Amino acid sequence: MLGELFVLFFKVGCMAFGGGYAAMSLIQREATSRGWIDSAQFREIGSLAGMAPGSIAANSATLIGYDRAGTAGALIATAGITLPSLILVAALAAFFVRVHDHPSVRALFYGLRPVVTALILYAAFHFGFGGSAGSGSLFAWQTLGMLLICGGCLLAIVRYKFHPFAVILLAAVAGIVIF
Amino acid sequence: MKSALRSGTNLDMLPRIFMAFLKIGPSTFGGGYAMLATIEREIVERRGWMDKEEMGDMVSIAGSAPGGVAVNSAAFVGYRLGGAIGALTAVVGIALPTAAIVLLLSLTYSAFRDNAKVEAALKGVHAAVVALILLAGWKMVRSSLFDTVTYALCAAALGLLLFTPLHSIWLIAGGPAVGMIVVAIRRMNKLDLRTEPVRRSDEPETMLPEYYI
Structure with a gap:
């Protein structure tokens, strides 16, 4: 199990262009297709991972690793998702500091950034509502409550410049009131 | 001064790198930018380990490589200060507190998950995330x-x-x-x-x- 955890999260780490949010749907897909967790569990894990500091993807890896194989699993999964960044950034820092100024690299990122944007938008949809459509367990008012809180959070951050952590705490209170 | 710091495996630096990033780790809440501001304050202004231009290189590389900006920045700064071991030290320093925090959070949640209010609160958090x-x-x-x-x-x-x-x-x-x-x-x-x-x-x-x- 430890080897499997390491390999999966190492692969996710290699593909995690655009940071944690863009990698979320990949983690959800890989972990649920292996039968490790279901969509509802992933919702819990992602929510806890998003509450803590650090990358939501690395935090999710920590929690899935812990769920599968205890503390060792948590460490292995975290190491797996972090190592590709470590290796690549160290290599870039050593040899190619100005690589991003190269025209070919600019062309690569010209095509990659819109894809990352799509991955992040999809992650919001997939993590927010994925798995709930078919199950029938999510009542309409639950979805409505979620949209209300989600909209309130956006308003609080964009309009009133709340700190994200304050918004999460307020959302937790709102959750207790609504659900 | 800068070249002395860059000379590679300066073992004396490792504990200092580790402590610096251990401190930066919990501040990575709220997105890459919150953390970049903290790195600038701690690494550029307070400790003088990098200058503004290197900070710019760091932002570009950390944003382009796969993975989160926080871990990538730590790897960049760590590498600049102490080579491969420095990079590893910085990454462990920045990743440890967040892994510990998320595990504690998860264990606390598991202990109270049967409580309807706790479950409702997490649904609120889900919407916020x-x-x-x-x-x-x-x-x-x-x-x-x-x-x-x-x-x-x-x-x-x-x-x-x-x-x-x-x-x-x-x-x-x-x-x-x-x-x-x-x-x-x-x-x-x-x-x-x-x-x-x-x-x-x-x-x-x-x-x-x-x-x-």
């Missing part, structure tokens, strides 16, 4: 979509993700391929070769990379 992802997505829309090709690529990728079982590796490989082809065609036809949006000076927060943790 979705809002944070949406916000990151919106910032990416504004900073990465600026011409027909980028809009079309984003729409096509979103459509493929929503309506087909295509694995995202194909998008991550395909996007850059399309980018290269489009730029090559434009170069042949001597067209405008803009690969990044024109930055509006009144919007400092829309700088690239718009990547999040």
Whole structure:
């Protein structure tokens, strides 16, 4: 199990262009297709991972690793998702500091950034509502409550410049009131 | 001074690198930018380990490489100060507190998960996290979509993700391929070769990379 955890999260780490949010749907897909967790569990894990500091993807890896194989699993999964960044950034820092100024690299990122944007938008949809459509367990008012809180959070951050952590705490209170 | 710090495996530096990033770790809440500001304060201003120009290189590389901006920045600074071991030290330093915090959080939640109020609170948090992802997505829309090709690529990728079982590796490989082809065609036809949006000076927060943790 430890080897499997390491390999999966190492692969996710290699593909995690655009940071944690863009990698979320990949983690959800890989972990649920292996039968490790279901969509509802992933919702819990992602929510806890998003509450803590650090990358939501690395935090999710920590929690899935812990769920599968205890503390060792948590460490292995975290190491797996972090190592590709470590290796690549160290290599870039050593040899190619100005690589991003190269025209070919600019062309690569010209095509990659819109894809990352799509991955992040999809992650919001997939993590927010994925798995709930078919199950029938999510009542309409639950979805409505979620949209209300989600909209309130956006308003609080964009309009009133709340700190994200304050918004999460307020959302937790709102959750207790609504659900 | 700077060259002495850069000389590679300076073992005395390792505990200091570790402690510096241990301290930065918990501040990575709220996105890559919160953390970049902390790194600038701790590494550039307080400790003088890097200058502003290196900080700029760090931001570019940390945003372009896969993974979160926080871990990538730590790897960059650690490497600059203490070679490969320095990079490892910095990454462990920044990753340990967050892993510990998320585990504690999860164990606390597990202990109270049967409580209906705790479950309801987590549903609220879920909605808030979705809002944070949406916000990151919106910032990416504004900073990465600026011409027909980028809009079309984003729409096509979103459509493929929503309506087909295509694995995202194909998008991550395909996007850059399309980018290269489009730029090559434009170069042949001597067209405008803009690969990044024109930055509006009144919007400092829309700088690239718009990547999040």
